Amino acid sequence: MKYLIYLFLGFLIFASFNSFKQEESNRPAVGERPNILWIRSEDNGTYIGPYGDKTAQTPNLDKLAEQGLRYTNAFANAPVCAVNRSSIILGIPAITTGTQHMRSRFRVPDSLVPYPTLLKDAGYYLTSYGRTDYNNSSFDKEIFDEYGSTAHYRNRPAGKPFFHVYNILATHEGQIFEIRDYPEEQTPADGIVIPPYQVNTPENVRDWQLVYDRVADMDKQVGEYLADLEESGEAQNTIIIYSSDHAGITLRSKRYLYDSGTRVPLIISVPEKWKHLAPGKPGSVLERLVQMSDIPPTLLSLAGAEVPDRMTGRVFMGPSTEPAPETVLLFSDRFVSAPEMRRGLTDGRWKYIRNYEPDRPRFQMITYPLLQHGQLSQVKEYQAGRTTPAQSAFFLPQPPEELYDTQADPYEIKNLAGLPEFADKIRVMGQKLNEQLLVARDAGFIPEPMMAVIDQDTTTTIYDFCQSTESYHLDEIFALANKVQKRDPKMMPELVKNLKHNDPIIRYWSILGLRILGKDAKPAFKDVEVALGDSQASVRINAMITLGNIGQRDKALTLLIKEAKAATTDAHANWALDGIKYLDAPEAIVGFEEKELVKGGDSRTTFRDLESGGTMYRPAVYKVFPYK
Numbered sequence: 001m002k003y004l005i006y007l008f009l010g011f012l013i014f015a016s017f018n019s020f021k022q023e024e025s026n027r028p029a030v031g032e033r034p035n036i037l038w039i040r041s042e043d044n045g046t047y048i049g050p051y052g053d054k055t056a057q058t059p060n061l062d063k064l065a066e067q068g069l070r071y072t073n074a075f076a077n078a079p080v081c082a083v084n085r086s087s088i089i090l091g092i093p094a095i096t097t098g099t100q101h102m103r104s105r106f107r108v109p110d111s112l113v114p115y116p117t118l119l120k121d122a123g124y125y126l127t128s129y130g131r132t133d134y135n136n137s138s139f140d141k142e143i144f145d146e147y148g149s150t151a152h153y154r155n156r157p158a159g160k161p162f163f164h165v166y167n168i169l170a171t172h173e174g175q176i177f178e179i180r181d182y183p184e185e186q187t188p189a190d191g192i193v194i195p196p197y198q199v200n201t202p203e204n205v206r207d208w209q210l211v212y213d214r215v216a217d218m219d220k221q222v223g224e225y226l227a228d229l230e231e232s233g234e235a236q237n238t239i240i241i242y243s244s245d246h247a248g249i250t251l252r253s254k255r256y257l258y259d260s261g262t263r264v265p266l267i268i269s270v271p272e273k274w275k276h277l278a279p280g281k282p283g284s285v286l287e288r289l290v291q292m293s294d295i296p297p298t299l300l301s302l303a304g305a306e307v308p309d310r311m312t313g314r315v316f317m318g319p320s321t322e323p324a325p326e327t328v329l330l331f332s333d334r335f336v337s338a339p340e341m342r343r344g345l346t347d348g349r350w351k352y353i354r355n356y357e358p359d360r361p362r363f364q365m366i367t368y369p370l371l372q373h374g375q376l377s378q379v380k381e382y383q384a385g386r387t388t389p390a391q392s393a394f395f396l397p398q399p400p401e402e403l404y405d406t407q408a409d410p411y412e413i414k415n416l417a418g419l420p421e422f423a424d425k426i427r428v429m430g431q432k433l434n435e436q437l438l439v440a441r442d443a444g445f446i447p448e449p450m451m452a453v454i455d456q457d458t459t460t461t462i463y464d465f466c467q468s469t470e471s472y473h474l475d476e477i478f479a480l481a482n483k484v485q486k487r488d489p490k491m492m493p494e495l496v497k498n499l500k501h502n503d504p505i506i507r508y509w510s511i512l513g514l515r516i517l518g519k520d521a522k523p524a525f526k527d528v529e530v531a532l533g534d535s536q537a538s539v540r541i542n543a544m545i546t547l548g549n550i551g552q553r554d555k556a557l558t559l560l561i562k563e564a565k566a567a568t569t570d571a572h573a574n575w576a577l578d579g580i581k582y583l584d585a586p587e588a589i590v591g592f593e594e595k596e597l598v599k600g601g602d603s604r605t606t607f608r609d610l611e612s613g614g615t616m617y618r619p620a621v622y623k624v625f626p627y628k
Contacts, residue, residue: 038295074292288324352401
């Protein structure tokens with residue numbers, strides 16, 4: 001009997017050893033790891049050849065897709081470059097680190113190590129050319145061994161695997177502005193298909209021609225990078241990733257949670273040597289749900305490095321492949337000078353969006369995208385009353401909730417929220433969104449002027465503040481915010497009561513709730529007046545706007561001007577200026593100088609709309625916003 005027991009134990013040990021050996025054999029050996037080349041273009045969606053677009057001229061991407069894997073359900077978590085890049089570099093949603101406001105430049109703690117640093121620790125040589133811009137002030141290009149136009153993987157020490165990033169700017173939205181010096185458009189106008197939520201103006205058609213021209217330019221650069229890789233002799237040792245940083249740039253694309261702003265191309269080519277790491281054969285089309293924040297843990301896994309538990313993405317290639325997520329979290333906050341807060345989910349087919357400021361129109365009040373003549377022409381068409389309901393909706397206040405079947409309605413025009421037959425779908429997706437935002441400890445529920453104050457405290461960071469349940473009472477704040485965005489006048493007594501709460505974030509959401517109610521908040525007039533003296537700028541400013549909504553516009557504007565002049569941070573000044581926009585009062589800032597409105601800081605985004613000749617303050621454009 002004793003002999004049988006020893007024999008059985010020996011068998012178990014042998015089996016375990018073999019299992020361990022098998023697992024080890026699936027991992028890249030030290031010194032035998034794939035190189036990784038990530039080619040990333042800016043601001044373009046799936047309007048490229050591999051995704052069936054017949055207008056696009058992309059022979060190099062077509063060839064890459066033929067020999068690689070094409071993902072059809074890949075998404076950016078945020079529909080703008082720096083915010084999405086912030087989520088990717090740390091493997092954590094920007095709403096968790098407090099870096100979700102465009103160019104806010106808030107700090108992140110040293111404990112959150114960028115994934116390139118982890119690759120470097122694993123023995124990789126890191127090079128990058130094109131852009132960093134991680135939307136924080138804690139690190140930038142220094143995380144690479146080489147950065148810039150001369151950075152190249154050929155410069156690495158012998159025997160080291162490389163990780164190289166090419167960032168292509170050819171497709172960035174600014175590249176189709178009139179100020180760019182390009183030859184006449186090359187793409188034929190008769191091949192352009194205008195989405196039904198856009199207006200078919202000559203200017204918009206031309207902008208789309210320019211978009212396809214720049215896509216062709218981008219593809220040429222892709223071809224040059226791939227040819228250089230072949231010439232280096234490293235093509236058979238290198239996994240190639242192609243993606244964009246988020247989706248498109250025309251009206252209702254960049255900065256919006258629709259597929260036109262978040263659905264991205266993702267093509268991965270795996271050489272024969274490393275084919276065991278690929279989840280499909282060359283030319284495969286994969287429907288797996290992928291988000292850009294899945295790429296960091298996947299890269300670390302392919303490199304044989306440890307994936308930090310804090311990373312929220314899923315490994316989607318190699319021996320450590322994890323199950324795909326059920327949904328991808330989407331978020332949209334302030335871009336340039338327009339405060340906003342939207343959250344959403346997609347499972348690749350169903351899209352759910354929650355608008356936390358439903359009194360604002362979808363169209364954000366910023367100048368920059370209107371430098372596209374096509375977008376500006378569509379604003380004018382709306383003003384002239386020549387738009388369809390689908391086109392007009394972009395300029396009207398947004399609903400509290402949106403639900404789209406992107407399979408039946410790829411342009412996301414028919415909002416199914418509110419229809420009885422979709423009540424269960426709304427409830428399920430809404431609950432999933434609630435769970436994800438709470439797990440993420442979403443910093444977006446803190447008004448940005450308060451975030452700026454937290455960031456000035458060198459003993460902590462916004463991330464640390466939000467991780468503390470003692471500092472950040474997210475459960476209570478979240479419950480209130482979800483009621484506020486419903487825009488229900490019946491909750492006015494609760495909002496008025498909470499204006500005296502000791503948590504300033506609760507007070508903020510309460511005054512925001514009264515602002516959202518518009519004229520219906522008039523019975524709370526005296527309480528709103530008291531809130532004008534609140535210690536927090538974000539509460540005061542929204543009290544001023546609310547005052548304007550209920551009939552005290554002149555007084556509100558006087559107070560907002562005073563608030564803007566007294567501001568000590570960009571966020572504070574920006575919110576006051578936005579309040580003036582909200583009340584549709586461009587005359588209130590005529591003649592102001594930038595120096596009069598802020599006492600310090602980087603004001604390049606805050607005051608973009610005040611620049612000489614800025615489009616947004618031209619009266620013919622400005623009056624489009626139906627806030628009052």
